[in-house]
Amino acid sequence: MILLNFVKIKCNSTEGWVTDDQIYLKVNGKKVFGDYKMGKGKIVELAVEPIDFVSPLELRLYDHDTFDPDDCLGLTHVIANDYGVGKKTVNFNKDGANYDLTYQIISGKYLKFEKIKCNSTEGWVTDDQIYLKVNGKKVFGNYEMGKGKTIDLTKTKGVSFTNSVELKLYDHDAFDPDDFLGSNTVSDLGTEKLSFKEDGANYDLNINVLRPLEYLVKDIRKIVGENADGTIKVTREKLGISDDLSIQVDVGGEGYKKESITSGFKAALNMNNVYKTTTTPPYLPIENLIKIKDWNVDYPFADNFADYVTIQGCPLTDHNVNEIARIIKNNGEVGLWLTDGYERQTKALAKKLNSTVETNPFDEFNGAVGGKKIKIIARK
Numbered sequence: 001m002i003l004l005n006f007v008k009i010k011c012n013s014t015e016g017w018v019t020d021d022q023i024y025l026k027v028n029g030k031k032v033f034g035d036y037k038m039g040k041g042k043i044v045e046l047a048v049e050p051i052d053f054v055s056p057l058e059l060r061l062y063d064h065d066t067f068d069p070d071d072c073l074g075l076t077h078v079i080a081n082d083y084g085v086g087k088k089t090v091n092f093n094k095d096g097a098n099y100d101l102t103y104q105i106i107s108g109k110y111l112k113f114e115k116i117k118c119n120s121t122e123g124w125v126t127d128d129q130i131y132l133k134v135n136g137k138k139v140f141g142n143y144e145m146g147k148g149k150t151i152d153l154t155k156t157k158g159v160s161f162t163n164s165v166e167l168k169l170y171d172h173d174a175f176d177p178d179d180f181l182g183s184n185t186v187s188d189l190g191t192e193k194l195s196f197k198e199d200g201a202n203y204d205l206n207i208n209v210l211r212p213l214e215y216l217v218k219d220i221r222k223i224v225g226e227n228a229d230g231t232i233k234v235t236r237e238k239l240g241i242s243d244d245l246s247i248q249v250d251v252g253g254e255g256y257k258k259e260s261i262t263s264g265f266k267a268a269l270n271m272n273n274v275y276k277t278t279t280t281p282p283y284l285p286i287e288n289l290i291k292i293k294d295w296n297v298d299y300p301f302a303d304n305f306a307d308y309v310t311i312q313g314c315p316l317t318d319h320n321v322n323e324i325a326r327i328i329k330n331n332g333e334v335g336l337w338l339t340d341g342y343e344r345q346t347k348a349l350a351k352k353l354n355s356t357v358e359t360n361p362f363d364e365f366n367g368a369v370g371g372k373k374i375k376i377i378a379r380k
């Protein structure tokens with residue numbers, strides 16, 4: 001899981017001549033922070049929820065006008081391959097304004113719930129009606145719980161986070177304020193049993209904190225095998241991950257490489273029929289590999305599994321067209337870096353996805369990998 005983490009924004013000069021700006025930011029068309037009143041020299045530290053992503057994000061900064069259309073102060077793109085390079089600052093300088101936005105691409109964590117057990121209830125007469133909040137947001141419940149009862153939570157939606165999260169357990173009361181049963185702060189990777197023992201209750205909650213990509217690869221291999229033949233297709237449900245956790249599949253992927261040219265992806269599941277890189281020596285084991293038996297088998301992923309499917313140099317065969325169309329989610333992105341000769345297959349893929357071919361989109365590799373990027377957005 002790769003996250004866009006906003007750090008701060010600084011105003012070097014405003015768009016307005018008389019009044020301060022009222023700035024806000026949109027990511028892929030969705031407002032993520034603002035309106036902030038900004039004058040020259042002002043800096044705002046951004047306490048904004050990090051954004052999970054795999055395909056490139058478009059950032060647009062605006063100044064809100066009360067009576068006229070809002071002014072766009074510029075746009076930029078953010079890519080997952082910037083993970084590990086530290087903080088970056090981008091400048092927005094349209095329409096007379098000048099703003100610096102600082103951000104960092106970081107690796108997140110993923111909290112998975114396994115089970116909860118009641119050792120003793122808060123209530124003396126009736127069973128408890130328990131629910132859990134993570135950082136103030138309810139994530140499961142209400143569950144009726146009596147002494148000795150255990151509930152399987154493996155199908156409960158997980159929670160993405162960066163540093164730490166606070167878990168609070170409650171017992172719902174119909175006529176009185178809900179009873180607080182205890183809290184725990186979670187930050188470390190791995191499995192853990194948390195205890196909640198306030199107000200006479202005693203509950204054990206089993207959780208697992210993952211660094212998603214590494215653990216995801218291990219779990220997928222356990223389900224589909226080390227040399228997948230396409231007969232088993234892994235689902236998000238089997239993996240215990242939520243629909244909003246972004247997943248990229250790189251077809252024929254060999255991992256991120258920065259050699260004479262930069263290629264590959266840091267955040268992708270690399271699906272390939274070989275174990276080692278094949279382009280240039282040294283020929284190293286492919287990281288985050290999902291190994292398939294050959295290129296005639298079905299992809300080992302369920303329908304609507306991936307948010308971003310990419311190909312760099314791998315042939316876009318009719319079989320690959322069918323499988324990409326099957327595993328990409330609605331509104332997911334297909335990114336193709338192809339040699340000449342695949343116009344028919346590209347149009348066929350777009351048709352299957354009820355979409356069109358974008359031949360001049362933002363290219364995170366600036367045209368250096370197998371020609372310019374071709375983009376298709378799935379409209380299933």
